[in-house]
Amino acid sequence: xxGKKMEKALNEQVNAELYSxxxxxxxxxxFESLNLGGFSxxxxxxxxxxxxHAMKIYDFINERGGRVLLAAIKAPExxxxxxxxxxxxxxxxxxxxxxxxNDLVDLAIEExxxxxxSFLQWFVNEQVEEETSVDNVVQNLKLAQESxxxxxxxxxxxxxxxxxxxxxxxx
Ligand code: FEO
Numbered sequence: 001x002x003g004k005k006m007e008k009a010l011n012e013q014v015n016a017e018l019y020s021x022x023x024x025x026x027x028x029x030x031f032e033s034l035n036l037g038g039f040s041x042x043x044x045x046x047x048x049x050x051x052x053h054a055m056k057i058y059d060f061i062n063e064r065g066g067r068v069l070l071a072a073i074k075a076p077e078x079x080x081x082x083x084x085x086x087x088x089x090x091x092x093x094x095x096x097x098x099x100x101x102n103d104l105v106d107l108a109i110e111e112x113x114x115x116x117x118s119f120l121q122w123f124v125n126e127q128v129e130e131e132t133s134v135d136n137v138v139q140n141l142k143l144a145q146e147s148x149x150x151x152x153x154x155x156x157x158x159x160x161x162x163x164x165x166x167x168x169x170x171x
Contacts (some may be wrong), residue, residue, distance in 0.1 A: 002064040006113050008102055010061050011069050016100055017054035018073050021047045023093060026076040027086050036151075038159030039083055042137075045163035046090075050168065053123070060119055083151065084141040091134045098127040 002010075024047035031040035061068050080086035099121045108117035124129030136157070 002061065002066040002116065003111050003113060006077060006107060006111055006116055007061060007064075007108055010057055010066070010093050010116070011051075011071075012056050013100060014057050014061070015069065015071050015073060016097065017057065018077070020093065020097060021050035022073055023076040025089065026078055027080070027090065030079055030086060034083070036083065036155050037154035038157065042158035042161045043090075048165075052076070053126070056139060058148045060116075064115065084138065084145065087134060087138045087141055088142040091131070091138050093129045094127065094134050098131060100125055105168040124143065 024043050026141065028043045028047060031043060032036075039047050058068050078087070080089060105117060105120050105124065108114075108120060137154070140154050141151075144154055
């Protein structure tokens with residue numbers, strides 16, 4: 001059975017992951033408005049990953065005998081100054097999420113909740129990947145600045161990404 005404090009904190013993280021999905025979906029719409037199909041496909045896959053993160057925590061709360069309580073999701077921004085600005089915003093958002101995951105781990109340790117601590121380690125590792133993949137795009141976009149040809153090349157490359165839902169029982 002999960003403790004009340006941990007249950008509340010995990011519920012807040014479900015909301016934060018849903019907000020991430022919402023923010024990235026807003027970026028999808030922004031990229032669509034620029035006719036950047038590859039950027040849009042990449043962000044759509046990212047948004048789907050965030051939904052998967054939210055559901056992973058949602059299911060864990062239930063499994064541990066807790067109660068999922070959904071709250072309002074705040075409205076995301078709707079436009080950015082450039083694709084680079086959007087990806088920079090995504091990168092700082094991922095850093096924020098990493099901070100939240102670290103706080104959750106601290107709380108699990110404080111509460112001596114080893115099951116939750118072990119569960120959260122997946123997210124600790126996932127955040128390393130998330131930050132790296134977003135930062136790679138930021139760095140490529142910085143190199144491509146002022147070059148529409150390079151931007152279109154990145155668009156084509158990003159368009160290759162497909163969301164692969166995790167298989168049953170796998171992490
Ligand atoms: Fe669910 Fe991108 O962190």
